[in-house]
Amino acid sequence: EVQLQASGGGLVQAGGSLRLSCATSGFTFGDYAIGWYRQAPGKDREEVACFAPYDGSVYYGNSVKGRFAISSDSAKNTVYLQMWSLKPEDAAIYYCTADEGSGRPCGSWWTNADGMDYWGKGTQVTVSS
Numbered sequence: 001e002v003q004l005q006a007s008g009g010g011l012v013q014a015g016g017s018l019r020l021s022c023a024t025s026g027f028t029f030g031d032y033a034i035g036w037y038r039q040a041p042g043k044d045r046e047e048v049a050c051f052a053p054y055d056g057s058v059y060y061g062n063s064v065k066g067r068f069a070i071s072s073d074s075a076k077n078t079v080y081l082q083m084w085s086l087k088p089e090d091a092a093i094y095y096c097t098a099d100e101g102s103g104r105p106c107g108s109w110w111t112n113a114d115g116m117d118y119w120g121k122g123t124q125v126t127v128s129s
Contacts, residue, residue, distance in 0.1 A: 002026035004034075004096040004120025011126045012086055020081040020123060022096035027118075029077040030054055033101035035070060036081050037113055038092035039122075045113045048094065050106035051079055057105035064090075088129045093122035 008020040024034060035050035049070040050059040058070055069082045083090065097116040101109075109115070 002098070002118045004098060004118055006094060006096040006120050006123040009094060009123030009125045011128065014086060014088055014127055014129050016086050016127075017082070017084045018086065018125060019083070020094055020096075020125075022079045022081075022120065024077045024079070024096075024098065027098070029074060031100065032098045032117070033104070033106055033110070034072070034079045034096070034098045035059075035106070035110060036094055037097055037116075037119075038090075038094045038125075040089075040092040043092075045095075046092075047111045047113070049081060050110040052101060052104075052106045054101075054103060055105055057107070059106035059108070059110050061111075083125075086125075086127045088127045091125055091127045093124050095122040096120040 005023040030053045033052040036048040047061045051070045067085045098118040
């Protein structure tokens with residue numbers, strides 16, 4: 001059974017930082033692109049970041065470039081999302097996702113939320129102004 005367990009969310013002041021973790025199991029970590037989406041109340045799902053262990057490529061959504069960084073620990077089958085300079089508009093439920101990717105480098109295809117193979121339960125990030 002594939003599991004994507006997100007953790008690390010919480011309440012932070014604007015300008016602060018948080019690190020989210022996504023612990024994965026049930027599939028070969030190196031074969032999937034893994035990353036994050038988010039969804040705020042009343043808004044569509046938004047791509048945040050992608051990491052492809054099979055080639056090391058990364059991709060970031062436009063709204064988080066320069067402020068967020070995705071990384072991984074293959075020994076723990078875990079992907080991290082370090083978030084800095086958080087803004088109130090970053091508040092959302094953050095979901096860990098995985099897609100088989102067909103060996104593609106992380107890129108614009110990551111914006112297709114409906115194409116993701118697996119979704120985990122989200123973790124709430126709240127940013128106070």
